[in-house]
Amino acid sequence: MKKNGTYSRGTSLMRDALRRFVRNRLSVTGCIVLLFIITLCLAAPLLTPYTYDYQNLSSGATPPGAQHLLGTDILGRDLFTRILYGGRVSFAVGLCATLVSVLIGVAWGAIAGWYGGKTDTIMMRFVDIAYAFPFTIFVIILMVFFERSLLLLFIAIGAVEWLTMARIVRGQVMALRHQEFVDAAIGLGLRQHQILLRHILPNIIGPVIVYATLTIPAIMLLEAFLSYLGLGVQPPSSSWGILIREGTESMETYPWLLIFPAVVLSLTLFSLNFIGDGLRDALDPRSSRE
């Protein structure tokens, strides 16, 4: 209570979190860099006269210059263009696969945590076993043995990355399950799915967002890794993983072919990780000590 009978307006949790996030210089820088890269990728057709598969063998392997901002590869394809179009693929894979993993993970974790008992034991047992499964191997097997399509790539990667999400959500739901406002909602006669949707989900959104932001770079990394092995996106399409693979093949003679894609990928991963860290500190005040 404050003097003069006025009450100070309580800062809402979200506004508080936003203020903490904005104060974190690293994550704000991350946001700016990421937005810049995404904008460039989206605006690719406006920024470059070439297409990603336009070949001009007579100007193959040109170093960076006025004609080709970041140079060209051996087939004379413009590297700048290929990085931008490749970025679209990399971001698309990152976002879609994250979405898949969030959906599976949240549903799995919420059901296990909510029903508890035998359901929980069986479902979490499955997660435990899956954890012991060498999953990168699983993705490699999938990609080798089945048709290499982008869709399959989304599913394969999404199926790998949901385990931790399920564990986090389950823990949160378990903790919420036994709190009084949930008992109150049950007492009021709300249906279970109503309670889950209206009372539980809003409360677990914070950790889910944080973990999802940290999943995106992990998935983009996995995509790049698969493309690097030749199992991901197929040429002539480009993705950052493919560009890096092509770059390493000729890094002694044409180092820019490795360095530029590598820098862009690393910058993106840095930004996403800093944003994720910033969000975690902002949404979980306990973890941000001063």
Next chain:
Amino acid sequence: MPIELNNVVTSFHLRKSVIYAVRGVSFTVKDKEIIGIVGESGSGKSVLALSLLQLIPRPPAIISGEAVFDNVNLLSCDPSQIRSIRGKRISMIFQDPLSAFNPFMQLSDQIIEPLIYHDRVSKKEALEFAVDLLTQTGISDAHHKINTYPHQFSGGMLQRAMIAMALITKPAFLIADEPTTALDVTTQAQILDLLKMFQQKFLMSIIFITHNLGIAATFCDRINVMYAGTILECGVTNEVFRHTAHPYTKALIRCVPSLDNPADSLQMISGSLFDSSQPLTGCPFAARCDYSNEYCRSTPCTLEEVAPGHASACVRIKKGEISL
């Protein structure tokens, strides 16, 4: 060894507000004296104790004033100097023994640490001394038990071990911050006896912090009653209890459950603690005091002697307007 406190102020400077935990405390602890600081939780007594050894993180805290010990101002001396005093000449005992011990280290290593660090004693010698001291605190089979981990000890045993740890360097001064609060009543009495015994043996001065008036009455030579970061009454223990000179002290005494009169055994002081982010304009207890008037609320109160060796901050008592 005496300590002289002079206008000690500890405040915490947060982004939007300032919290005054200790608002100008002055008193002297004489040689070989046990002085009690009594008050409710939140009265600033623990902060005062921690301030004396610079154990309050700065920033956010700012400590000003003087606490003179052997010609050194404890509050402003440099880090290396305060480190050479901590655990060597002034030791401290904490409230919750289980959390005060490092759960990952054997008791032996923790107990001998001050001796090895300050006096460069060999580990073997230090261990012998520690076992001897532990035995004196009443732990049987000490040479065996010293090699265990904190969680294997009971609260009372751990508090004995903490006393041994604090006294292993034979300090001249001891600050005991609610050393018996986490213990059950029978253990409390044993720990108090133990402290008294060591006080006489090592000729120590003790600052004894407690919220329990009964314990303070039996254990301390003199008592300071603290409220909202200020001292409202101080004096020789008997004097304070027999001729109480502040309404707050009186209220505290009434709160002590008594077996003689079970009917009013659950007394309490109504109202809540003074807001520590507000500056002090009058008596901090005025809002909860049955005797307060406008004058109390607007006049800053200072400790003044009401009888030899007995001072009170209550303006109305000092003026003789009321008697308790």
Next chain:
Amino acid sequence: MVRFILKRIFFETIPSLIVIATITFFLIRLAPGGPFSTEKSISPEVLTQLNAFYGLDKHLFTQYLTYMARIITFDFGPSFKYPGRTVTELIAESFPVSLELGVYALCIAIVSGILAGLIAASKPSSLRDYLTMSISMGGICIPTFVMGPLLVLLFSLILGWFPVSGWNTFSNRILPSITLGMVYIAYIARLTRGGLLDTMVQDYIRTARAKGLPERLILIRHALRGALLPVLSFLGPAAAGLITGSFVVETIFSIPGLGRFFVAAAFNRDYTMIMGTVVFYAFIMISFNTIVDVLTALVNPRLRSSLR
């Protein structure tokens, strides 16, 4: 403790391995194509013979049962693509190489990660903190398949300090170990820093200060033990990462380790080799997790009783 381990083996390790082996078996068998489908020159008669030799002509379920029965004796069968060699032999030959690489990488990661965490936590929210954590983040954000070639470019091709590839001498092992270890420096640094910040606000740290110990000693003697528990539990997942990470590093540096064999096996649809490596990898990961759990309990005095 023996009972704890036995319980883990019978109720967790073995069931998990059975499930994993089953999933992998049917996954690769149900996929279109076979191990010999890429070699177009094979005549139908030879193909029938080959299928008979490897038991591929029998019913899928019979094959599954035979395979599972064999696994129990650690017999992973003959390799499809390396005629005359058994999978067990190939694993026994190549795994020690991967293991050595992994151990070096882990040592590098643990030492530099803990050091970075200590430096960062000694002055939280300072420039020193941000700088240390950002640099160590590089290990996560610069993929091994970028870091490896870049290190080769700089240290082998330009400076000429280390050989480009191979696994014969000690200097062969430096670049691959650093490349693989880099990934974990960031995780370990972060866990160490977080753990230290958590412990530095504990009451027992105040006790240590009240004893007059200097800050550095408090950090190392009192805070580090508790702070390293999360690092220890991370070593389980780290082992998993080291396994998958080693594919790339082994490929980049041409190291004859298990990872390279696995990738080759996957591309060649070498059924038995794939099965063998998957089951073996899973076994390693589960064992590592069990070891880490036991270690965690041993280090934490309060958990020691849970081992009984």
